[in-house]
Amino acid sequence: MGAPVLETINLTKYYNQNRGIENINLKFFKNNVHALIGENGAGKSTLIKILTGLILPNDGKILWNGKEIGLQRPQDALKKGIAAVQQELTLVDTMSIAQNIYLGHAPKGKLGMINSRKMEEQAAELLDELDLKLPLRKLVGELELADKQLVEIAKVLSYNPELIILDEATSTIGSKEVDRLYEVVQKLKNRGKSIVFVSHRMVELFKFCDSCTIFKDGLQVKDAKMSELDTDQIISAMAGCSVECSFPSKYESLENDVKRKLGKEILEVKDLSTEGGLEQISLYAKSGEILGLGGLQGHGQVELLQTLFGIGKITGGHISISGKKVRIRNPIDAMDAGIKLVPLDRKTQGLFVELSVGENIIPCALDIISKAGVISKEKQENTISDLVGKLSIRVASAVQTVKYLSGGNQQKIALGKWLLKPSKVLLLIEPTRGIDVRTKTEIYNLLRELANSGYAIIVSSNEILELIGLCDRVLVLFERKISCELSGEELTEDNILNASFGRKVI
Numbered sequence: 413m414g415a416p417v418l419e420t421i422n423l424t425k426y427y428n429q430n431r432g433i434e435n436i437n438l439k440f441f442k443n444n445v446h447a448l449i450g451e452n453g454a455g456k457s458t459l460i461k462i463l464t465g466l467i468l469p470n471d472g473k474i475l476w477n478g479k480e481i482g483l484q485r486p487q488d489a490l491k492k493g494i495a496a497v498q499q500e501l502t503l504v505d506t507m508s509i510a511q512n513i514y515l516g517h518a519p520k521g522k523l524g525m526i527n528s529r530k531m532e533e534q535a536a537e538l539l540d541e542l543d544l545k546l547p548l549r550k551l552v553g554e555l556e557l558a559d560k561q562l563v564e565i566a567k568v569l570s571y572n573p574e575l576i577i578l579d580e581a582t583s584t585i586g587s588k589e590v591d592r593l594y595e596v597v598q599k600l601k602n603r604g605k606s607i608v609f610v611s612h613r614m615v616e617l618f619k620f621c622d623s624c625t626i627f628k629d630g631l632q633v634k635d636a637k638m639s640e641l642d643t644d645q646i647i648s649a650m651a652g653c654s655v656e657c658s659f660p661s662k663y664e665s666l667e668n669d670v671k672r673k674l675g676k677e678i679l680e681v682k683d684l685s686t687e688g689g690l691e692q693i694s695l696y697a698k699s700g701e702i703l704g705l706g707g708l709q710g711h712g713q714v715e716l717l718q719t720l721f722g723i724g725k726i727t728g729g730h731i732s733i734s735g736k737k738v739r740i741r742n743p744i745d746a747m748d749a750g751i752k753l754v755p756l757d758r759k760t761q762g763l764f765v766e767l768s769v770g771e772n773i774i775p776c777a778l779d780i781i782s783k784a785g786v787i788s789k790e791k792q793e794n795t796i797s798d799l800v801g802k803l804s805i806r807v808a809s810a811v812q813t814v815k816y817l818s819g820g821n822q823q824k825i826a827l828g829k830w831l832l833k834p835s836k837v838l839l840l841i842e843p844t845r846g847i848d849v850r851t852k853t854e855i856y857n858l859l860r861e862l863a864n865s866g867y868a869i870i871v872s873s874n875e876i877l878e879l880i881g882l883c884d885r886v887l888v889l890f891e892r893k894i895s896c897e898l899s900g901e902e903l904t905e906d907n908i909l910n911a912s913f914g915r916k917v918i
């Protein structure tokens with residue numbers, strides 16, 4: 413492999429008394445894709461922030477092509493040739509695609525003015541490399557989340573870095589875009605680039621990566637070639653559990669006395685059509701049941717759940733809750749009807765990330781903790797403490813800022829705040845996106861507990877194994893219509909894939 417492009421020696425970072433990473437010794441080589449694997453909070457993000465100049469280590473060294481360097485700020489990393497696609501997008505919605513790609517380093521003419529023509533030509537080349545067909549002058553704010561993610565990748569490639577960090581770069585894109593990205597990564601690797609790849613999807617780790625480092629609790633617990641490992645070994649190293657522990661028992665396996673209390677039809681959707689293009693959608697969801705929505709990205713699953721929550725205009729059909737028709741024009745109508753939504757992008761749609769844990773929870777509990785408009789401090793503290801304990805949310809305190817929590821703990825807050833007051837229907841869009849294996853298991857168990865307590869739950873997911881393992885029934889959408897319903901022995905990967913492409917299910 414030759415000498416490493418980048419090497420860390422005993423790299424250590426503590427946040428007050430909490431260990432971020434400790435004594436990390438890594439080597440990243442040219443022509444190689446190296447995976448960083450671990451639960452949320454295991455230390456991957458801390459390492460990446462140090463390598464990209466966002467934070468400083470407490471101890472240790474970073475060597476770049478054999479020479480020690482200091483990365484005091486992000487610009488230092490970029491100048492050396494280190495660039496990252498971070499979990500949080502850095503795009504500006506009010507600027508065009510081309511302007512975003514070259515923000516801060518646009519090509520300039522003789523008089524020092526930005527050469528827009530050259531900038532757009534270079535941006536077009538980058539988009540071609542990603543096989544992304546988008547108008548360069550289109551505002552980023554008008555793009556879907558998956559396209560924004562690919563533009564973010566193009567932005568990183570515009571620096572022509574030697575070491576490229578892809579931190580959950582596939583978490584918001586569909587299988588087609590993942591395949592595109594794989595081709596790009598292979599091209600970059602063959603050009604001598606060093607790639608660092610972070611993903612919680614095992615299939616992608618084995619597909620993309622040549623080698624890996626597994627983290628646990630801020631420590632480096634295993635280094636290996638991917639060819640030497642299997643999924644069970646990885647999960648055992650990072651989380652101390654096996655694959656089989658991921659999914660709880662389904663509705664059909666419950667005791668009969670429990671099932672008798674459940675099974676009532678809570679939600680009925682009849683011939684629903686929307687301004688966005690959904691056509692003649694009919695479905696039902698029962699208490700005690702987890703209903704899945706599958707299909708290729710962009711075929712209406714997300715829009716359907718958003719419409720049920722009052723986001724999007726209904727042009728036909730009706731919605732009933734417990735046998736009574738309800739009119740849902742906005743999220744307030746939906747919440748009044750007992751419908752709650754955990755959205756796709758928790759950071760921008762589900763949480764106030766600049767506020768504390770408590771400040772995110774309390775607005776949903778005002779009826780519980782206040783009397784005559786006066787908030788009881790004791791009730792407030794107890795409510796926050798109870799929810800944090802019930803959901804095993806790992807926080808230093810209730811005043812900790814949400815943006816500093818791991819993705820899994822953020823998702824628990826986005827979900828948990830809706831549980832403070834009784835509801836009937838819980839909608840979730842990609843509930844485990846960007847979340848580690850152990851936290852996924854905790855969320856799966858929580859959703860099953862909620863279903864067993866009487867909720868009707870609908871989950872939209874791009875992960876087929878999640879739909880199969882978690883859901884009692886799955887509706888597959890194709891071209892914004894329900895292609896088929898699957899349950900029991902019919903609920904297989906082949907059937908979901910066939911229905912996703914509009915093919916007949918045998």
